[in-house]
Amino acid sequence: MSAGKSTTQARLGAARVATKEYRSRFGSWERRASVRTKPRRVVTGDGPAHLYFPPELVPAVSHPLVTSRGPGAVRQLLLSRLYQYLDFTIQLEAAAVIPVTLDISLNRSGLALPRDMQRDAFKITTDEAWHAQFSDDLMTQIAHDTGIPVRLPHRPYFLDRLARIRAAAASEVRGCTDLAFAVVSETLISALLADLPKDRRLPPSVRDLVADHAEDEGRHHAYFRSVLQAFWPSLDVRQQRTLGPMFPELMEVFLEPDPLGLAYALSDIGLDTPQVEQVLAESYPEGVVRAQIADAAATTVRYLWDVGALADPATREAFHAAGLIVEAG
Numbered sequence: 001m002s003a004g005k006s007t008t009q010a011r012l013g014a015a016r017v018a019t020k021e022y023r024s025r026f027g028s029w030e031r032r033a034s035v036r037t038k039p040r041r042v043v044t045g046d047g048p049a050h051l052y053f054p055p056e057l058v059p060a061v062s063h064p065l066v067t068s069r070g071p072g073a074v075r076q077l078l079l080s081r082l083y084q085y086l087d088f089t090i091q092l093e094a095a096a097v098i099p100v101t102l103d104i105s106l107n108r109s110g111l112a113l114p115r116d117m118q119r120d121a122f123k124i125t126t127d128e129a130w131h132a133q134f135s136d137d138l139m140t141q142i143a144h145d146t147g148i149p150v151r152l153p154h155r156p157y158f159l160d161r162l163a164r165i166r167a168a169a170a171s172e173v174r175g176c177t178d179l180a181f182a183v184v185s186e187t188l189i190s191a192l193l194a195d196l197p198k199d200r201r202l203p204p205s206v207r208d209l210v211a212d213h214a215e216d217e218g219r220h221h222a223y224f225r226s227v228l229q230a231f232w233p234s235l236d237v238r239q240q241r242t243l244g245p246m247f248p249e250l251m252e253v254f255l256e257p258d259p260l261g262l263a264y265a266l267s268d269i270g271l272d273t274p275q276v277e278q279v280l281a282e283s284y285p286e287g288v289v290r291a292q293i294a295d296a297a298a299t300t301v302r303y304l305w306d307v308g309a310l311a312d313p314a315t316r317e318a319f320h321a322a323g324l325i326v327e328a329g
Contacts, residue, residue: 025219026120034212035130041209043141050203053078059283073269080265086135093128100182101125157258173243184250186224187300232307244315248322255293290323
């Protein structure tokens with residue numbers, strides 16, 4: 001046996017060891033998945049008394065250039081933020097997660113995964129398609145109910161940035177970036193999924209839909225942690241050293257505010273371009289945004305420590321530079 005084959009088999013063996021104790025969270029999927037058990041969430045005259053998004057999560061709404069335009073402008077900006085959230089869900093599930101789970105379920109991912117994991121990926125694919133569908137459905141209902149149309153960028157900012165990362169990646173990891181981003185997006189802890197269902201200022205249809213999504217994502221989170229445990233040891237050292245420093249940017253892609261979507265929303269309430277730029281700069285200072293990203297990414301960073309991804313000095317330095325870990329050494 002050649003040294004190359006021996007090394008490859010050792011890596012694949014490590015990946016198999018990482019998943020041999022795989023414990024499926026989908027045994028009761030038929031009785032628990034929202035696509036199987038939850039009703040369509042219907043807007044029933046939620047009306048103007050409700051906020052459509054927590055104002056505490058939209059710093060721009062407290063900017064003087066926004067508040068000076070009155071409560072109607074604030075309400076519209078919060079509604080636009082809900083549209084952005086729902087559209088982000090649609091685009092993320094359809095364009096970034098489902099292609100990966102389909103590859104896993106059809107054994108095309110390049111990972112040596114047990115058959116139970118492949119079958120569970122089919123269930124995640126079904127879940128994610130439902131999340132995209134119910135997000136589109138609710139957005140359409142709310143636009144009809146409020147009379148305020150959905151106006152969003154043709155293509156969300158995060159997909160363009162992800163495409164640039166993929167194009168710039170070294171050839172040995174270019175095929176890994178989509179799987180890496182799926183791991184990131186499914187293991188990061190979103191405050192929105194945790195907080196929105198409990199906020200009684202929001203319409204019941206919004207709270208219930210986000211709660212449905214959050215319950216499913218709890219299972220997906222555990223699944224993709226197992227995927228990471230198989231994925232990382234399947235890479236050779238060169239691939240690990242190349243891909244590791246890319247993770248901070250993948251986390252930023254998922255977590256950072258969408259400047260183009262926010263600019264659309266601010267212009268819709270009557271702000272001109274210099275005012276939009278001022279609101280964005282003053283409402284989303286870099287230090288605050290980086291701290292929020294670090295907080296949301298903490299669990300995923302821990303998982304990367306656990307699989308040994310941050311054993312590489314260059315990877316640690318990239319995480320340190322991004323503010324995701326305190327010390328690079």
